[in-house]
Amino acid sequence: MPLPREYTGEDCAIARALEIIGERWTLLIVRDAFHGVARFSDFRDHLAIPRAVLTERLNLLVEHGIMSRVTAGSGRDEYVLTPKGQELWSTVWSLQSWGAKYYVPENRRRAYIHTGCGGAVALDGRCETCDAQPRPGDLTMLPRPTVSPVIAAKTDPVSRALSVPHRLLTPIERTHT
């Protein structure tokens, strides 16, 4: 199985998982997909990822049934998470929580609220109001309280769409350019 980066001999679930989603950029693509990003150019512009790499990664994700490529109403192809891809949410969330706790100052962290009940979601993924662990589709992501100059300078459609509250797994709102 000539995957790009194998961990040969490791008959281990983590090694298997990392062979697929452990490559550079892949989990950032998946995260953006949770945020509603779907077009090739939007991934490209938001992540500043080389085209060739984005092509390769998206193809791999589609091959593995993590994303599927569908032709949208606009006639343009979009890449969306399959159920198997959506099951990566706990991985994405746990990485994000850990990274936020140790590397992002509190006033620059995004807050998430449980769309159903409006409660804040803690780092462990639990709604502080109703104690449920909402699925990604039931989360609304709020913009950061303060943004770094680097981010503030970004004007691509994705960055703009994510500067207002946004429900996960719903396509980003494309403000007219």
Next chain:
Amino acid sequence: MPLPREYTGEDCAIARALEIIGERWTLLIVRDAFHGVARFSDFRDHLAIPRAVLTERLNLLVEHGIMSRVTAGSGRDEYVLTPKGQELWSTVWSLQSWGAKYYVPENRRRAYIHTGCGGAVALDGRCETCDAQPRPGDLTMLPRPTVSPVIAAKTDPVSRALSVPHRLLTPIERTHT
């Protein structure tokens, strides 16, 4: 911050996390550490990772306070997870669960039991008996029901130690060579 692999411009918790633990081998090292692996040579032998890379990754993990290097009673240095490193458990678990569900046949998956109550732990990390979500130190990992020929041929101390039930975060039992 000239980390080996940056995701420049991404003021994002996941990007920060991946800069540190997203490199090839790093999460497998962390996983092995949860399993009680601590010596340079044991990581080396079990993962078949090039020495130079292992050196670099361990140094990075120590620099970031994810592991600490301590001199054991034997006089040999050991690398052990810090509390910050142990907080990566949910990431490791979620990756492992996802990888197991989709890429490891059921009869080759390792089972985990809640050491306190003896209940089986489901893919979502919950104890099926007491419904708690045990911390890694309260988990006992069982050997695989069946092993592939590749694994059966391994005779390094780590593979041998993990072929019997083993409590996480406790040093592996070193059977006399």
Next chain:
DNA sequence: ATTAGAGGTTCAATCATTGAACTTGCAAGG
């Protein structure tokens, strides 16, 4: 018919990884 932009592919330069060979430091045995 021309233009523009999306979504690629191709390619040379750079950077990371690999495996093998070499080095260092310690500890035990003779």
Next chain:
DNA sequence: CCTTGCAAGTTCAATGATTGAACCTCTAAT
């Protein structure tokens, strides 16, 4: 004291992955 052995590195040439720039092709609008 001298040697041997081993853990834990370091170094280095060959290989493989990533990057950024340039080019290509298709479609839709002017």
